[in-house]
Amino acid sequence: MEGKGKGYTTTIEGLKELFEELKKDYKVIAPTLKDGVILYKEVGSFENIAFGYRNTEAPGFYSLEKAEGYFTYTHPANSPKSFLHPPELTLIKAKASQEGLVFEEVYPEDKMCLFDLRACDLWAIKILDRVFLEDPYYQRLRSNLFLVAVECTYATLTCFCKTMEKGPVPKEGYDLLITELEGRFLIRAGSKKGEELLVSLKTKREAKKEDFEEREKKIRALEEAMESFFNIREVPQKLYSRMDSSYWEPVEKRCLACTSCTQVCPTCFCFDILEKNTIDLRESERVRVWDSCFSPSFATVHRFNLRQSIHSRYRQWLMHKFAYWIDQFDTFGCVGCGRCITWCPVGIDIRQEVKRIAG
Amino acid sequence: MLVKNPYLLKAGRVEKVIKECEGIYTFHIATEESAVFGQYNMLYAFGKGEAPITIASKGENYVVHTVRAVGDVTKHIDSLKEGDLLYWRGPYGNRWDLERAYGKTLLIISGGLGLAATRWVFEEAQKSPVKRLIHLYGAKDYDSLLYRYLYKDWNNRADFRIVLSNPHPQWKGKVSLITNLLKELDLEKDTIVFMCGPDPMVKACIPLLKEKGIDEDSVYASLERHMKCSVGTCGHCMIGPYFVCKDGPIFRYDLIKEYFERKEV
Numbered sequence: 291m292e293g294k295g296k297g298y299t300t301t302i303e304g305l306k307e308l309f310e311e312l313k314k315d316y317k318v319i320a321p322t323l324k325d326g327v328i329l330y331k332e333v334g335s336f337e338n339i340a341f342g343y344r345n346t347e348a349p350g351f352y353s354l355e356k357a358e359g360y361f362t363y364t365h366p367a368n369s370p371k372s373f374l375h376p377p378e379l380t381l382i383k384a385k386a387s388q389e390g391l392v393f394e395e396v397y398p399e400d401k402m403c404l405f406d407l408r409a410c411d412l413w414a415i416k417i418l419d420r421v422f423l424e425d426p427y428y429q430r431l432r433s434n435l436f437l438v439a440v441e442c443t444y445a446t447l448t449c450f451c452k453t454m455e456k457g458p459v460p461k462e463g464y465d466l467l468i469t470e471l472e473g474r475f476l477i478r479a480g481s482k483k484g485e486e487l488l489v490s491l492k493t494k495r496e497a498k499k500e501d502f503e504e505r506e507k508k509i510r511a512l513e514e515a516m517e518s519f520f521n522i523r524e525v526p527q528k529l530y531s532r533m534d535s536s537y538w539e540p541v542e543k544r545c546l547a548c549t550s551c552t553q554v555c556p557t558c559f560c561f562d563i564l565e566k567n568t569i570d571l572r573e574s575e576r577v578r579v580w581d582s583c584f585s586p587s588f589a590t591v592h593r594f595n596l597r598q599s600i601h602s603r604y605r606q607w608l609m610h611k612f613a614y615w616i617d618q619f620d621t622f623g624c625v626g627c628g629r630c631i632t633w634c635p636v637g638i639d640i641r642q643e644v645k646r647i648a649g
Numbered sequence: 650m651l652v653k654n655p656y657l658l659k660a661g662r663v664e665k666v667i668k669e670c671e672g673i674y675t676f677h678i679a680t681e682e683s684a685v686f687g688q689y690n691m692l693y694a695f696g697k698g699e700a701p702i703t704i705a706s707k708g709e710n711y712v713v714h715t716v717r718a719v720g721d722v723t724k725h726i727d728s729l730k731e732g733d734l735l736y737w738r739g740p741y742g743n744r745w746d747l748e749r750a751y752g753k754t755l756l757i758i759s760g761g762l763g764l765a766a767t768r769w770v771f772e773e774a775q776k777s778p779v780k781r782l783i784h785l786y787g788a789k790d791y792d793s794l795l796y797r798y799l800y801k802d803w804n805n806r807a808d809f810r811i812v813l814s815n816p817h818p819q820w821k822g823k824v825s826l827i828t829n830l831l832k833e834l835d836l837e838k839d840t841i842v843f844m845c846g847p848d849p850m851v852k853a854c855i856p857l858l859k860e861k862g863i864d865e866d867s868v869y870a871s872l873e874r875h876m877k878c879s880v881g882t883c884g885h886c887m888i889g890p891y892f893v894c895k896d897g898p899i900f901r902y903d904l905i906k907e908y909f910e911r912k913e914v
Contacts, residue, residue, distance in 0.1 A: 381656045382656050384658075384695055384696075386695065390660060390734045391658075391660070391695055391734070391736060393657065393658055395654055395657065421882060422882060423652075424652050424653075424880065425655075425882060426652040426653070426655075533907070534911075535912065559884065560884030560885070561877070561878075561882070561883050562877055562883070562885075563698070563699070563877045564698075565696050565698050571696055574695055576656065581883070581884070581885070583884065588884075588885060589874070589885065590875055591873055591874060591875050592719065596874075597913045598913065599913060602912070605913075605914075606887070606914070609889075610887070613890070614887070617890035618890055618892070
């Protein structure tokens with residue numbers, strides 16, 4: 291179902307009712323305001339959602355201001371990855387006993403609702419689904435997930451979902467889809483469980499032709515306003531033909547290898563497994579933690595780092611996103627959310643680098 | 650949707666410990682698990698971590714691993730005694746394409762501990778319809794030679810040649826580089842080559858093989874990269890679009906050449 295069929299309109303009170311309903315069954319994760327940044331976090335009350343803020347983003351720049359309306363921002367600084375592939379997750383617990391080691395599988399049991407998910411992040415989940423297809427930890431969290439998507443009516447300077455053909459309109463994969471109209475919200479279902487919840491809402495009326503027309507106008511205006519930076523179809527082959535370091539060396543002096551881009555990226559999945567031991571060494575946990583291809587230990591074999599130079603790590607990252615990923619998972623590893631551009635301390639713009647190297 | 654947990658560990662009793670040389674031990678671990686030549690297991694050391702170790706050989710109810718003590722995990726494994734339990738998961742990875750060498754010459758080139766990764770397929774090749782079987786093994790020192798107790802048997806069944814980088818009073822054989830040994834060989838154009846050794850050794854052998862008319866698509870190399878998950882999700886072992894842990898560790902050379910020969914890929 292593409293959400294094109296029957297829809298309803300509701301008010302902010304209706305959304306609150308929806309939120310309260312979701313809270314009965316799910317741990318609700320939504321955009322909140324923290325330290326001057328919008329972040330996905332578990333929210334206790336509807337009032338804690340960061341409604342009415344507008345984010346301004348540019349390479350290495352982020353600011354917030356008050357705005358008229360509710361879903362006036364784009365996406366939070368962190369992504370659904372933080373919840374589906376948590377930065378730190380215990381996989382196995384091992385205990386020493388007389389008879390040897392005893393192992394216990396530890397599974398996250400959270401039932402989560404991601405409230406206010408944009409087209410880019412919806413796609414990022416679809417990509418992670420492929421990466422972690424056979425990962426029981428991810429699959430547990432994923433199978434219990436309820437997704438409330440919201441259509442963007444605004445893009446920042448770092449947004450490029452249109453170039454990556456991932457947005458701005460969420461196409462599929464959501465349970466409910468919300469579009470903010472003048473003084474009301476259009477809600478449509480994209481799944482059976484979304485439909486059931488929507489039908490049970492008290493505060494709603496059936497959407498009329500005018501509601502859909504107003505939505506169409508808003509979405510088209512955004513689509514038209516967004517720039518197309520490059521043609522993604524040509525990028526993978528061009529990159530494969532430009533692996534020589536001369537193409538990548540210009541990044542060497544700028545990139546700090548700080549790993550910020552890989553942390554905010556909604557699809558960067560690389561991880562390390564560490565041992566967390568009790569002080570008496572009777573128990574040990576095998577803990578999965580985020581890792582980054584920018585870290586010097588990442589490609590180290592026998593104390594030798596195969597990627598010594600920073601530009602070779604940048605090549606690994608960008609080639610993975612725009613070329614290798616397609617061979618591995620039949621999709622780009624980039625959704626065009628632009629987080630890596632905003633949160634790069636030196637403002638390296640991946641769009642410009644792709645244009646320069648694959649241009 | 651229930652997915653099998655790839656991180657679950659199995660226990661196996663250490664049945665036999667053989668000291669190969671200083672800091673390198675071979676273990677026979679009891680197991681009923683099936684595996685094929687070329688694959689590896691992740692061996693676990695409690696509180697220390699895991700290390701990917703190639704399956705050096707396999708008996709009916711045991712698997713053979715040769716481990717050099719270099720890090721915390723391998724140091725722990727090398728301290729195991731007969732009767733101790735070893736925890737592991739696997740097997741992972743692909744196998745040597747031995748069938749391609751049927752009716753042809755099979756050349757195996759092993760450098761250092763790389764012999765552990767070629768031993769099993771070498772033993773199997775001895776029993777297979779390979780026309781001619783040659784194995785070149787290069788080691789640094791006399792004291793670092795592995796599997797000395799098998800040489801007599803191997804010499805009877807195949808053309809097994811050893812070269813050492815450094816001389817030793819007890820060593821009567823060649824002191825040279827494995828590439829020099831390779832240069833002296835007369836090889837048919839349709840020879841199939843299996844290699845495992847340090848990256849520079851593999852890289853140095855390729856042009857020599859080419860001179861003999863052996864194409865890169867007849868050459869297979871088993872690679873070593875940083876691995877954590879073994880199932881293609883942690884990202885450490887990537888070489889170009891390949892995950893060495895699950896697409897490898899063995900690659901037909903022409904497929905990885907572009908990434909393997911280029912610096913820092």
